[in-house]
Amino acid sequence: MLAAVGGRTAVVTGASTGIGRAIAVALGGLGWRVGLGARRLDRLEESARDVKAAGGDPYLHELDVRSAASIDEFLDATVAALGTVEVLVNNAGMSTPGPFHRIDDDALRCEVETNLLGPMLVTRRVVEQLLQRDAPGDLVFISSDATRHARPRMVAYAATKAGLELMAHSLALELEGTGIRSTIVRVGPTISEFGFQWPIEEVEELMRYWPRFGLQRHPGYLEPAAIAQAVVTAVTAPPGVHIDTIEVQPEAPVGDTGPAQPLPRPPE
Numbered sequence: 001m002l003a004a005v006g007g008r009t010a011v012v013t014g015a016s017t018g019i020g021r022a023i024a025v026a027l028g029g030l031g032w033r034v035g036l037g038a039r040r041l042d043r044l045e046e047s048a049r050d051v052k053a054a055g056g057d058p059y060l061h062e063l064d065v066r067s068a069a070s071i072d073e074f075l076d077a078t079v080a081a082l083g084t085v086e087v088l089v090n091n092a093g094m095s096t097p098g099p100f101h102r103i104d105d106d107a108l109r110c111e112v113e114t115n116l117l118g119p120m121l122v123t124r125r126v127v128e129q130l131l132q133r134d135a136p137g138d139l140v141f142i143s144s145d146a147t148r149h150a151r152p153r154m155v156a157y158a159a160t161k162a163g164l165e166l167m168a169h170s171l172a173l174e175l176e177g178t179g180i181r182s183t184i185v186r187v188g189p190t191i192s193e194f195g196f197q198w199p200i201e202e203v204e205e206l207m208r209y210w211p212r213f214g215l216q217r218h219p220g221y222l223e224p225a226a227i228a229q230a231v232v233t234a235v236t237a238p239p240g241v242h243i244d245t246i247e248v249q250p251e252a253p254v255g256d257t258g259p260a261q262p263l264p265r266p267p268e
Contacts, residue, residue, distance in 0.1 A: 007031065007032065007033075008030075008032050008033070008086045008087055008235075009032065009033040009034075009035070009082045009083045009084065009085055009086050009087070010024075010027045010032050010033070010034050010035065010085070010086065010087035010088070010089065010235070011034075011035040011036075011037065011075075011078060011085050011087070011088050011089065011122075011126070012024045012027070012034065012035070012036060012037070012089045012091055013037050013038070013063060013065055013089065013090055013091050013092040013118070013119075013122060014037075014038055014065075014091040014092030014093060015036035015037060015038050015044060015047050015060075015091070016036075016038035016039070016040045016043035016044050016046075016047055017038075017040075017043055017047075018190075018224050019091060019142065019187070019190060019224045019227050019228070020038065020047075020089075020091040020092070021046075021047045021050065021224070022223075022224035022225050022227065022228040023089055023091060023142075023224075023227065023228045023231050024036055024047055024050075024051050024056075024058070025047070025050045025051055025054045025056075025228065026054075026225070026228035026229065026231065026232050027051075027056060027087070027089075027228075027231075027232070027235075028050075028051035028052070028054040028055055028056020028057075028058065029054040029055055029056065030055075030056070030232070030236070031055050031056065032056055032057070032087075033056065033057040033058075033059070033082040033083065034051050034056045034057065034058050034059070034082075035058075035059050035060075035061070035074075035078035035081075035082055035085065036048055036051070036058055036059065036060040036061070037060075037061060037062070037063030037065075037074050037078075037092075038062070038063055038092070039062060039063065039064050041060070041062055044060040044061075044062075045060065047060070048060045057082070059077075059078055059081040059082050061073075061074050061077045061078060062074070063092075065092045065113075065114060065118025065119070065121065065122060066110070066113040066114055066117070066118055068121055071118075071121050071122055071125065072125070075122075075125055075126070079129075084129055084130075084133060084135070085126050085129065085130075085137075086130070086135065086136070086137045086138070087137060087138045087140070087235050088122065088123060088126045088137070088138070088139050088140065089140040089142065089231060090118075090119035090122060090123065090139070090140065090141045090142060090164075091142045092114060092115075092118060092119075093114060093115050093142065093157075093161075094110065094111060094114050094115065095111060095115075095154055095156070095157035096108075096110075096111060096156070097153050097154050097157075098153055099153060100153075100155040100156070103155075103156065108156050111156045111157060111160060112156065112160055115157065115160035115161060115164065116160040116163045116164055116167075119141060119164060119167070120167065123139055123167075123171070126139070127139070127171075127175070127180065130178075130180055131178065131180075135179070136178075136179030136180060136181075136239065137179070137180045137181070138180070138181050138183065138234065138235040139168070139171065139180065139181065139182045139183070140183050140184075140185060140231055140234055140235065141164050141165070141167070141168040141182070141183070141184050141185070142185050142187060142227070142231075143161045143164055143165050143168075143184050143185065143186045143187065144157070144158070144161045144186065144187055145186055145187065145188045145247065145249070146158040146161055146162075147161050147162045147165050147186065148186070148247075164184075165184050165186075165245075168182045168183070168184045169182075169184075169244075172242070172244065179239070181234075181237075181242050181243075183234040183235075183242070183243050183244065183245070183246070184244065184245040184246070185227060185230045185231055185234065185245075185246050185248065186245060186246065186247040186248070187222070187227055187248055188222060188247070188248060188249035188250055189220070189221045189222065189249075189250055190221060190222040190223070190224060190226075190227060190250075191221045191222065191223060191224070220250035220251055220252050220253050221250050222248060222249070222250045226248055227248055230246045230248050233246065234246060
């Protein structure tokens with residue numbers, strides 16, 4: 001199966017760490033060309049080394065999905081280096097946790113631009129190029145189980161991910177008959193750097209707060225590689241097969257019936 005889809009060109013946004021890096025490495029493991037985009041070039045260089053070690057052909061370039069000019073520069077440079085993008089993984093995302101009325105305007109704007117508007121801007125450019133070439137392709141949107149289970153104190157994050165999923169579903173219908181597939185990978189609790197910039201006190205409070213709503217019921221967490229495997233499953237499906245949504249959740253630790261624990265802190 002993998003040989004039939006080998007040699008494709010993929011782009012991963014938010015590829016500097018965590019889930020984005022794991023996805024890029026997994027695609028590199030298919031022998032693909034992988035464009036890596038994020039704001040932190042030093043961390044992108046680490047991702048590029050991992051992609052190359054996995055057998056892929058990486059290309060890195062600074063990318064801020066909140067900026068149309070940055071997106072154009074990134075895609076132009078990536079296409080020049082690797083060829084037309086055939087697989088796009090919209091992974092870049094962020095959240096500012098806390099009571100909704102206390103989140104300032106700039107933080108809300110940043111969240112909407114990063115999680116929703118950014119993927120729209122990147123996707124429309126990739127879709128346009130694919131349609132101009134009458135070429136098949138895969139669009140993957142990394143979402144969150146916050147779209148199924150309302151997550152208080154992450155109101156804007158849940159709203160943007162819900163919008164992202166509706167965008168992906170609507171786009172799948174719009175692109176029927178073109179060979180361009182639109183897939184959602186919905187992520188449960190995962191060990192990554194996503195929440196490591198949050199104050200530890202905030203994380204601990206959320207771990208006490210969410211269980212009252214039936215959230216974070218057990219202390220199980222996913223490794224980023226589990227999400228990457230889901231993405232590979234979607235984009236290596238044979239022609240004629242469309243995987244609409246994959247939700248990935250951690251299994252509860254066997255024998256562990258205690259309350260959820262805070263996310264581990266990254267090593268110093």
